[in-house]
Amino acid sequence: MHDVVIVGAGPVGLFLACELGLAGCSVLVLEREPEPHSPRKANPLGMRGLSAGSVEAFYRRGMLHPLLAASGVDDDPGANPDADEPPPPRAVGHFAGMMLDPAKVDVAALPFRLAGPALEGVMTSLEAVEAVLSERAAKLGVEVRRGVTVSAVTQDDEIVVARAGEHAYAARWLVGCDGGRSAVRGLAGFDFAGTEPQFTGYAVHATIADPEKLRPGFTLTPAGIYLRTPLAGHIGMMDFDGGAFDRAQQPTRDHIQAVLRRLSGTDVTLSAVHLASSFTDRAMQTTTYRQGRVLLAGDAAHIHSPLGGQGLNLGIGDAMNLGWKLAAAVHGHAPDGLVDTYTHERHPIGARVLDWSRAQVAVMRPGSHAPAIQELIRDLMGTRDGTTYVFERMSGLSNRHDLGSDQPLVGRNAPDLRLADGTRLGDLMPDGRGVALDFSTDRSLRGPATGWRSRIRYVAGPARNDLGSGAVLVRPDGIVAWAGDRDPDRAAFERAAGRWFGGPAA
Incomplete structure (x- = not known):
């Protein structure tokens, strides 16, 4: 019997496995997919943005340089980490497809921000993140079994059992990190509540016969929004069809081209579609992250649109929060109620991200009032206070866990405090x-x-x-x-x- 069985070998499951392995727990990871490699995990479809908080999690566990190397980043994301004052951020992203100017961030107003090696976010890919975490997990003695589909979950006061075919995997704790369509979530009886989708989104890698017909970056149009990234042939689209195009359907070239033409108002031609996936902005969250000896993390606990790149970062935060608490419970020195603080602390953070996603969808939604609302948001975000507010929300700097203290630093992610001898x-x-x-x-x-x-x-x-x-x-x-x-x-x-x-x- 293992201390912990984790279902799902994506970034969240692997990060949690590393945290538990680091603490000396015996960990088994069960993954449905038989192979770790997939074209959808590599760029361009696998491209993801890690916030400074997530990069800091890798830094604090000694994985920053492997992450940067795997992501093709030559130097540390923090500019001059030895400086006494933190520099302005080099990039701040967008809100509802409207880009922000990093020069307008009021650095002095950011809470408890110090210069450090992990001050900036990093553009990476699922492939790179999983490669770094898989290598670390193997060094820590974590076992990963692939091609395993969990079909039943049972538990009592002492153990929990995940069944897959004729095999039964027993542990003291089970954590579902198996994505937005989590089997563990349904099998363990978690309630999943939220709002239904407004759009179908598409991530596409294609050969574009006439790319000059598409504007670079985000473009809001009367029909929706499209994105042309600097990566050749990489297109994103959000079609406000009520989420009608289900992910179970494989989008064809003709379908994707028709949607792109309608959204862009052009007769652009896609010569070929190499890879494509669809998603929606369905925003759902479990009412609790724990049922007995079963817990959820990442997309298994909360789903939302990818607007703002919050999903992976939210999941890594879940893994960091849960790992040490579950390890303390395994080793028998957890204070009463420690594991339950996971839901107490992370559920409000997840709910806040879901509302951030919903707000962007409301601003983007086509209609007669949309241009007026978008112009108002642009004006607000064009101010120093507006840009700073959006940056705080997107970077996670505004997050604060409720630890029952009025002391302003308590509950926040600790800045990279540095002693006089240089130790950070x-x-x-x-x-x-x-x-x-x-x-x-x-x-x-x-x-x-x-x-x-x-x-x-x-x-x-x-x-x-x-x-x-x-x-x-x-x-x-x-x-x-x-x-x-x-x-x-x-x-x-x-x-x-x-x-x-x-x-x-x-």
Whole structure:
């Protein structure tokens, strides 16, 4: 019997497997597809954008350079990570197909942002991400079995069993990371609620006979929206047909060309379609992320349109949040209710992303009022405050987990705090432990490495920028669990540490 069985060997399942393997858990990953490689995972259809928060997750686990190499990125995404002040972002993306100007981001208004190696997002592909995570999982002893389709899930108070044909896979915990059409979600009885689609979207790699007829970038039209990317023959389309073209249908060249002509208002010709996939903006979320010993992460727990590139990033955040908590439960030192904080913390973040997706669809939807609404949004996004707000939402900087504290840093993704000797927070986290940074002159939080203290790394010394704090406790997922003032309260620190890492220090 394994400690954890994960269903789904995509980026979210593999990242979670790496987190559990790093913590010394025995992990089995079951994947329906028999082969890891697929043309749809490579560029251009597999192209994905990782936000700075997701890149930081790779950085904190020592996987940043392999990720950059696999993604074809020559240097670190953070410009001059040794600078005392963070630079403006180099790219901020779009809202509803309307591009933003990165020069208009008010860096000083961004919450707790420090320069660091993982300050910027990265354009990558599913193929690259899975390759990096698969290699890491293998080194950590994670077993991946392919060509396995789970057909039943049963559980009691002690174990959960996933059945596939004649085989039964037992574990203490089961996590469904098996995508938007998750088998685990249905078999375990999760409620899935939300809104129905407004459009059918298409991602296409084609040979375009007359590409000059299509404008580069996003183009909003009276019929919908199309996107021509810098990659030759890569086209995106969103056709507001109520989601009528189901993903079960394979879009033909004639169908794709007809949709593109209608959306673009041109007679553009597609000589050939090499790859194509369809999707919708259906926005659904499970009411809880846990049913007994079964949990969900990534698209298995929430689906939405790919507008803004939030899906993969949301799933990686789920994996980071869940991994250390599930490992603590496996090893028997999880405080009461720790696993349940996964739903409590991540469900609101997921709901917020779904609403962000819905808002973009509402702005894009064709109709007599659409041009007026779009012009209003353009005007708002053209302001410094508007651009900064959208960047905060898209980058995840505005996300804050509810940890029950009014301290403004608590619940946020920790900035890459740096000690005077050059040591960064990210340098201290590859082993997956929590970190206590003590900037106080009397090292007031120091103590013997017993009990919960053995599960955190204590580091003392002055900081180059302490953001006004005398000490900071960071969870293994990079979330700030507690922050003290210039004269930190040892008793408050120990209460916070006990809450997250289990029991008294000794």
